[in-house]
Amino acid sequence: MTSITLREGIFRKLEKLRKNDEPIEEVIERLIESYEELQSYIEEKWEKVIKDRDKFVSLDEYTSSRGL
Structure with a gap:
């Protein structure tokens, strides 16, 4: 496992993209998959x-x- 540091503004944007109590890691994974597509x-x-x-x-x- 690797940890990353995010600016608070970026973290808030990721939080807005969360579905229910989805982990931030899954939000990032969805974003990467969408980007690749x-x-x-x-x-x-x-x-x-x-x-x-x-x-x-x-x-x-x-x-x-x-x-x-």
């Missing part, structure tokens, strides 16, 4: 954007085609 989702979407980038028109191309 979100990171995977963002990476997946970014890869799709990169793959499909030829389907999009750049802002420069759009404005020049409109004479702007």
Whole structure:
């Protein structure tokens, strides 16, 4: 087991995220899991954007085609 020191403001934020009498350790674990899921989702979407980038028109191309 490892102990960490948290500023009081951070600890209060973690306390607000607690479900019933859930240990703070479980709150932190949920946050980490959510972060990992979100990171995977963002990476997946970014890869799709990169793959499909030829389907999009750049802002420069759009404005020049409109004479702007």
